[in-house]
Amino acid sequence: MKIKTEKRCGCRGDDGKQLGARCPKLARKNHGKWSYRLRVPKELVPLVGQAFIRDSGFPTAKAAEDAGNERIAAVRAGQRSAGALTVGTYLDQWLDGKRKLRPTTLRSYESHIRLHLKPYLGQLALTGLHPNHIDQAYRRIERANVDKRQPTGPATIGRIHATLRTALNGAVKQRLLQYNPALSVELPEHSERDVEPWEAEEVGRFLDEAASDRLSVMYELIALHGLRRGEACGCQWPGLDATASVLTISLQITDNGGRLGVWPPKTRSGKRKVDLDAGTLGSLLAHGLRQDAEREAMGAAWQNGTLPDQHGRPVVLSGLMFTRPDGRHLDPAYVSRHMQVIARRVGLCTAVVSAASAGTAVVTVGRRHVAPERTWTVYRDREPIGTVTVTRCVRRRGSGATLTLAEPLPFDLRPKDELGERVLSRRRLHDLRHSSASIQLDAGVDLALISKRHGHSSTAITSDLYVHLLRSAGQRAAEAVASAIPRASRVPTSCPQPANEESAGLSES
Known part of the structure; x- marks a missing residue:
């Protein structure tokens, strides 16, 4: 392939047209820029996607x-030009191949591509995509927040960017791109919300409230042994x-x-053996006896149901620990909603x-x-706003009542105040799993063991999630090290001040 170079500029003649290579000033050293152009051999045109390759600005x-x-x-090494392939078309093709x-x-990737990446980047040529294009797209997403009921925050932009970066990595592997332009983009700053699970005492009160529920043992497995919601449903x-x-x-x-399916655990490490305490084992065995009674009552109608696997093939479920009263598998969304119903009752009048x-x-x-x-705390959105003392309760029609207070209200009450x-405090079902890790950390359980019990793919994930909860463990480690080393004397916590300059070695000779 022979390279043809040429010097051109942007000067215009009297007719308003660019002079290009005809400009008389091109003889000057600093006037104009050089370009190159080469013809692609016929046998490589299908590989490259175009008959000529050109570039300028040198x-x-x-x-x-x-x-x-x-x-x-690059061409000889198999580099392919994407030609007219746009970012939007490539993203669709990439997602279809996953x-x-x-x-x-998959749903997250599809949402990011459809709602954010294609509207702002989809019409650009893939080979022309530049880090500045991506940066400007994110700035436009941020400016569009003014008209949105649910703004797209920095954390969401970070996830959108992760999708784009992963997709463009695929383009580099296919040699559609020489480098990934997403790697050079600086994202808006944001801080991840720290995991704030219930304390051990709060978990205990929740489990006590759930003790009489059909699914009490499921919540016990999540809270004590860190099972994911889907894993608990699939036990x-x-x-x-x-x-x-x-x-x-x-x-x-x-x-x-909204479409249920049955899959292997989330990570390779998710397929694991979980050691149970004697109390949880006893609860499970008692739950099994109650389920046997339900199965006997349903007879031949007792079926766990059928769900598709990750390939869309139907899987006939059997032997599920936790089901509906008729034997059908549980909907994970119901398990989350039901947890909120139980949690709301704890301490509530x-x-x-x-x-x-x-x-x-x-x-x-x-x-x-x-x-x-009696006297009660008044909560609004689960935050205390004051106290009232109830002296009398008169039942109304239905389940309602009228309460008479010992003193007039010092503040307004709204519907749904409690x-x-x-x-x-309000927590998600997944926070029960976080509570399990938090309690184990506080008890001094090794981080690697917690990671294994929770099915994390690495201890780095466990550490990142719970780094703010490791302070007490770090303090215990510091005290353990200090106590294990024999010392003749301890270094004083503060250095005494010298009595005078001479004793401090500061006097002038």
């Missing part, structure tokens, strides 16, 4: 020729070794945008159903979980 003919030679070497993604990951009796007190996690029931103004001594409430005649004592 300061010297030598620089242009060198760039052309580099391009020839056959091993989990449903939630099977054949995976329980009661003699060794070990539960094997081998599958999970997933929710893919009742909830306000009608607004009440300050100065009023009568409050209309709904169902009472305990007798209301009366209770030590109610639980």
Whole structure:
């Protein structure tokens, strides 16, 4: 492939047209830029995707020729030009070829591409994509937040960028691109929200409240042993070794945008054996007896159901530990909602159903979980705003009642305000899993063991999630090291001040 170099400029003649290579000033050293052009051999045109390769903007003919030679070497090595392939078309093709993604990951990639990447970058040529294009796209996404009910925050932009970076890595591997332009983009600053699970005492109160529920043991497995929601839904009796007190996690029931499926655990490390304490094992065995009674009552109608696997093939479920009363598998979304119902009852007396103004001594409430005649904390959005003392309760039609207060209200009450004592702060079902890790860390359990029990792919993930919870463990480690080393004397915590300059060695000779 022969390289042709040429010097051109942007000067215009009297007719307003660019002079290009005809400009008389090109004889000057610093006027104009050099370009190169080469014809692609016919046998390589299908590989390259175009008959000519050209580029411009070089300061010297030598620089242009060198760039052309580099391009020839790339072509000879199999570098393909994407030609007219746009970013949007490439992203669609890339996503269509991802056959091993989990449903939630696939849905996330599709959403990022459809809602953010294609609208702002989709029309650009893939080979012309520059880091500045990506940066400007993210700035446009941020400016569009003004008109959105749910703004796209820095954390979401970070996830969108991760999708684009992964996709463009694929383009580099296919030799559609020489480098990944997403690697040079600086993202907006944001800080990840620290995991704030319930304390051990709060987990205990939740589990006590759930003790009479059909799914109490499921929540116990999540809170004590760190199972994921889908893993808990997919627990099977054949995976329980009661003699060794070990539960094997081998599958999970997933929710893919409302479509359920049965998949292997989230990571390779997710397929694991979980050691159980004697209390949890006993609860599981008792749960099995109750399930046997339900199965006997349903007879032949007891079926766990059928769900598709990751390849869309139907899987007939059997031996599930946790089911509906009729034997059908559980919907993971229901498990999350039901956890909130249980958690809301902890410490709750009742909830306000009608607004009440300050100065009023009568409050209309709904169902009472305990007798209301006593002093209660008033919560709004699970945050305390004051106290009231109830002296009388008169039942109304249905499940409601009218409460008489010892003193007029010092503040306004709104519907859904709650009366209770030590109610639980709002947490997700997944935070029960975080609570398990937090409690183990506080008890001094080794980080590697926690990572293994939780099915993390590496201890780095466990450390990143719970680094802010490692302070107490670090303090214990510091004290353990200090106590293990014999010392003749301890270094004083503060150095005494010298009595005078001479004793300090500061006097002048």
